[in-house]
Amino acid sequence: MVRPPCCDRLNVKRGLWTAEEDAKMLAHVSKHGTGNWTAVPKKAGLQRCGKSCRLRWTNYLRPDLKHDSFTPQEEEMIIRLHAAIGSRWSIIAQQLPGRTDNDVKNYWNARLRKKLSEMGIDPVTHKPFSKILADYGNIGGLVKSGSRIGSLSRGLKNVFTLKPEQYPFTPEGISNINSHLMTTTVPPKMEPNQECFSNNMYNNDANDNHSLDLLDQLQAIRLVTEASSTCTAYQTILAPCILDEGSLSSSSSSTCSTAAQEKFPTSFSWCDFLLEDEYLPGDHPRAEQENAAEFSSKDLTNQTPNPNVMIPQSVQSNTEVSAGVNGMGLALQSNTGSDDRVASSSPQHSSFVETIMDGESKIFLDFPNLLEEIFYN
DNA sequence: AAATATGTCAACCGCACGTGT
DNA sequence: AACACGTGCGGTTGACATATT
Numbered sequence: 001m002v003r004p005p006c007c008d009r010l011n012v013k014r015g016l017w018t019a020e021e022d023a024k025m026l027a028h029v030s031k032h033g034t035g036n037w038t039a040v041p042k043k044a045g046l047q048r049c050g051k052s053c054r055l056r057w058t059n060y061l062r063p064d065l066k067h068d069s070f071t072p073q074e075e076e077m078i079i080r081l082h083a084a085i086g087s088r089w090s091i092i093a094q095q096l097p098g099r100t101d102n103d104v105k106n107y108w109n110a111r112l113r114k115k116l117s118e119m120g121i122d123p124v125t126h127k128p129f130s131k132i133l134a135d136y137g138n139i140g141g142l143v144k145s146g147s148r149i150g151s152l153s154r155g156l157k158n159v160f161t162l163k164p165e166q167y168p169f170t171p172e173g174i175s176n177i178n179s180h181l182m183t184t185t186v187p188p189k190m191e192p193n194q195e196c197f198s199n200n201m202y203n204n205d206a207n208d209n210h211s212l213d214l215l216d217q218l219q220a221i222r223l224v225t226e227a228s229s230t231c232t233a234y235q236t237i238l239a240p241c242i243l244d245e246g247s248l249s250s251s252s253s254s255t256c257s258t259a260a261q262e263k264f265p266t267s268f269s270w271c272d273f274l275l276e277d278e279y280l281p282g283d284h285p286r287a288e289q290e291n292a293a294e295f296s297s298k299d300l301t302n303q304t305p306n307p308n309v310m311i312p313q314s315v316q317s318n319t320e321v322s323a324g325v326n327g328m329g330l331a332l333q334s335n336t337g338s339d340d341r342v343a344s345s346s347p348q349h350s351s352f353v354e355t356i357m358d359g360e361s362k363i364f365l366d367f368p369n370l371l372e373e374i375f376y377n
Numbered sequence: 378a379a380a381t382a383t384g385t386c387a388a389c390c391g392c393a394c395g396t397g398t
Numbered sequence: 399a400a401c402a403c404g405t406g407c408g409g410t411t412g413a414c415a416t417a418t419t
Contacts, residue, residue: 017388387413
């Protein structure tokens with residue numbers, strides 16, 4: 001059964017709002033507050049659908065909204081979060097005070113996606129195109145085309161959304177999983193500090209965690225969703241190790257705290273958003289490295305160049321890469337070969353469900369501050 | 378100067394979820 | 399349990415502005 005339209009389209013005005021309509025809306029909200037949007041048009045004297053009124057309010061008229069352009073810090077935040085959780089615009093917007101999901105989504109589509117593409121980075125996977133193509137050549141068709149995996153808020157029912165057209169460079173879907181949902185199972189009650197990344201999560205023992213109880217994982221997904229909805233502390237996302245260090249139990253989280261303190265909140269490079277590969281220098285097209293280096297200095301002219309970024313993984317320790325270069329663990333696929341743990345391409349994963357759960361767990365790693373209070377209270 | 382292409386962003390659409398009855 | 403309703407969300411559209419030819 002198809003649900004009828006929310007309003008009679010013949011009798012409602014559509015399209016851009018006029019100043020007069022805005023004034024009516026503002027007057028109504030200041031008098032009655034928000035809520036019960038279906039009744040708003042009538043009460044406010046507007047020939048609009050209630051849904052349209054709500055949208056106008058939430059996306060434009062709300063007094064707490066910013067209407068100026070995005071700052072470099074906001075750009076970086078969007079990219080980091082997109083790399084971690086994909087296009088969950090509402091969650092991303094919650095970390096950017098004064099921005100709406102629509103703002104973020106438009107900004108991504110209009111600017112950031114293009115910018116990444118011009119850098120040679122697939123904006124979907126946050127991996128270099130060359131790497132994706134290489135993956136494509138190496139994959140034996142284990143996963144059908146364009147599987148979008150993972151959902152924070154829609155539950156398992158919708159964890160797969162097949163939209164092949166979204167992923168022109170990843171017909172096997174693997175790369176998407178690699179980057180957005182880098183698969184590492186995290187016991188929900190594990191201390192969410194960086195040490196977990198470097199010492200526990202990406203060593204061979206990580207596979208043992210796949211036995212994590214399904215219910216625990218479901219609970220974890222729920223919690224991360226709730227946590228993200230309540231977390232408005234943008235700074236804590238930018239620099240969890242700095243701002244939240246005290247709440248972490250990591251008596252030995254020095255790799256995070258020292259390296260990250262040097263970098264955050266403003267000294268990281270766009271190159272940090274590149275998810276690390278197990279590339280060896282010899283495998284890199286030289287031009288790609290140069291391109292990334294060039295971008296690092298060109299686009300962030302007011303930021304400190306990051307000398308670590310272009311250092312080949314093979315000459316850095318995992319710890320340095322994980323905590324130092326990326327701060328938040330977005331590039332934790334270091335030379336331990338994390339791609340090998342990926343999703344369905346890995347024999348260690350028995351099912352897509354496990355893959356999904358692993359992916360969601362990755363978010364814990366990227367944004368531990370989203371969780372810790374809930375978990376440990 | 379006009380036509381066309383491209384970029385931006387507000388608004389719309391349809392679906393899913395939560396809640397109340 | 400089933401349904402209706404309000405709301406939230408992400409994808410898409412289309413109007414308008416600006417750039418290019």
